Amino acid sequence: MAVPGLKTRKPTGRVPWPCILLEGEEKAGKSWSLAQFSASDKIGALYWIDLNEGAGDEYGAIPGARYQLVEHDGSYAAVLAAVQSVKAEARRAADAGEPPVVLGIDTGSAIWDGLKDWASERAGKSTRNRELLKRDPNAEITISQNLWNDAGARWRKLQTELLTFPGIVVVTARGKEVTEVDANGRPIEGQKTWSVQTHREFPYAASVWVRLRRGRRPLIVGARSVHVGIKPNDDPAKEVTDQAASGRLLEWLVFDALKCDPGTAHVRDLVSFHGGGLLEHERTEEAAADRGAATPAVRAGGRGEPDVADLVARIGDARGDDELREVWAAANRSGLLQVEVPTAGGSYTVAELVQARHEEFLEASVRTQPAGRRVAVGDPSVPQTPAAVVEAAQAAAAAARPDAGREAPPANPLLEPSPTPDDPRERRLTAARRGVLASLEALGVTEEQIAARFGRPAEHVATKRLTALVRDVIATQRAAGSGQQEIVA
Template sequence: MPPKIKSRKPTGIVPFPLVLIEGEEGAGKTYSAAQFSASKLIGQMYWIDLAEGSADEYAALPGTQYEIIEHDGTYRDIREQIEAVYYEARTAAQAGQPPVVLTIDSVSALWRMLTTWTQERARRTKKNSKALAQDPDADVDVPMFLWNDAVDRWNDVMHFLKTFPGIVVVLARGKQVSSVDDNGNPITGRWEWKVVGHKDLAFDCSVWVRMRRGQEVEVVKVRSLRMAVPDRKPLQIPDFTIEDLVFNRMGCSVKSQPRVMPELAADRTRPWLARVEAAMDKATLRRLWDAAHPRQSGLGEQEGDIVAVAIRRRLSKLTEPQRDMDDEPLTEAEKLRAAAAKEDADAEKLRAAAAALQDADAEFAGDEPPAES
């Protein structure tokens, strides 16, 4: 049977925006976000302070009302807190309550953290560590796969922000920098404005606001039928407030809906693989094995094979004995032999994955999940 078309009629309702406010230090970015928390048109505002340190101070402004999200500074904890606010906002939206607001000050710090993580990993590669041992000032070559890891983490956060079932306000640093030629050399007398963050940050936001000291606030871009920005000329807004921008100029209301934008994925294994990686015991892996079977999960045969192999690898990692700190380090020859053995074992696992998945019930019929051979 051919697949059936899945469609719906457009609602015409204005979606909640992802607002980017960038600009110079001291231009009023944080002030405007704190001021927005006093709006009677919004629900709870949650504030994530990333290396700026001003969240507590701005709560002294009259009428401000927001909760500061606590985190330990790690990417994992920050991402989990963003996800937690996401589900809180979804609950409020489903109940028809005023929109929850998430403010992040600043996403420039988040991207800086990811680039620093990438540089640190690059310095630990065999090639770079050898070069740095000979010359501490040697250039560090950053492999593309390390940048891809950083971008994946950035995109993971941005998907929550772009589909947030409420209003998101992200603050970023902006500055004027020298233009450069194709070789990266500065061009004398030519300047351009730079937003500190991932290159797609402005593109991903639905409205882009710029603040500079001593100048009117400018809207550089807005994705709206009710508000237009002249071509190649930012729209100046005197007496700017986020409340006026979102509810009056863009036309949002309590009836606004989250942006319907499912995350693109080449297959459906990603959430399953995340659960497998987070599993800390055999019982959890047993439940995942049963749940991931194509008959239960709706995964395709190939997708089920991928999850089955991941479960086996995770089981092996949980059950293999840990080396003691006093153990002698492996020699280069031992490392090569171990790598070759692992490649052979992985190849065998992939060949046996389909058969293993079909025998899942029998494999797990005992008291423990199947062990690695």
């Protein structure tokens, strides 16, 4: 029955060109099977992209093997261009009624490993991580979500080219049994699971997933097919027992098991979802926001919540720490404190942008007479954000200022020198620690002076000691009335 305004069509039932994931443990025969496939008289040219394997040259000596090795420099751009060139040739062959072109990538694990390394290298160049590595060359680098998104976008671009290939695609990958871990990343004793070393989306996207293990029959883990005999969610993985598959696994899989007919096979109708332009009601809401609406847009849940752009704008417009505390609380309620925001100077979280803005206020307060309400560490009425902690340090310093006729306060044990490093958990590079270090820098205190004061390098000093030093320096400067004082005992 036709539905007004809805375009429909009947399914064809035809078998599309397959994209095969051929994974397994080392020396199980993945590359060998690909070379054997090239000997089939049912296919045309086979183009082999060799990545971190190096088996392509030697396996050319397998009886009947006939394939072309694709030369490249190993870069993402070169591999993508090679895939697109082979795809164009496969389209030409299909249009001419020639036997199907085969694209083999050996191995897909190398592509995802390379993209992970690319994300790691970019992370190491960020402003935040450069400062971290300057203090500790062996520090663990955190790869922000936007860099993982970039690596995933590159993989999905390549994956789309493979899924819409007008011929046969075979991608090998490394697979192995690993110890299962719990939600906290701890190994679970006695429990094992199988891990495929490629992007986690590819086993879902591939039309057929085959596993090879030494000394065992090939295993069809899953197949998007009505002919293989594995019904999704009903049937377990299926061992290949057909003798016709011996010595011709991939040929048997494509033409016998999947029943792919080159005369009727087609490219999968892969329509990617995209956000598109604004809808009418969204344009109305955007126009209302542009007219200066003070409150954030109401989301589907019915509760007014800010988005990241709104928070960033409020951070820039803040005129004091009271407004910053409101931004912090709003971001915390919405779960947006750790969302990465790209800036001209690098990528920072919302929490770090709030901290940076507070540091501007703190630096200004050092140069001028402090004013406004101050808070104390532990005050239950005030959110204890890194900004509030640093501000409380400033307030404590003001309270510690010696008055006439008043005895000097006792020595602070946190400022006592000691060659022993503090607990590593107390000197992790958190947002609070970055704020305290920035405050010391604004006060003119160098890392050499910190090391001389505590008897050990600055990176071995707990954050609470550095906070105590901020108080001490501010109190000393105020007592002197001007200039920056030497802090070395």
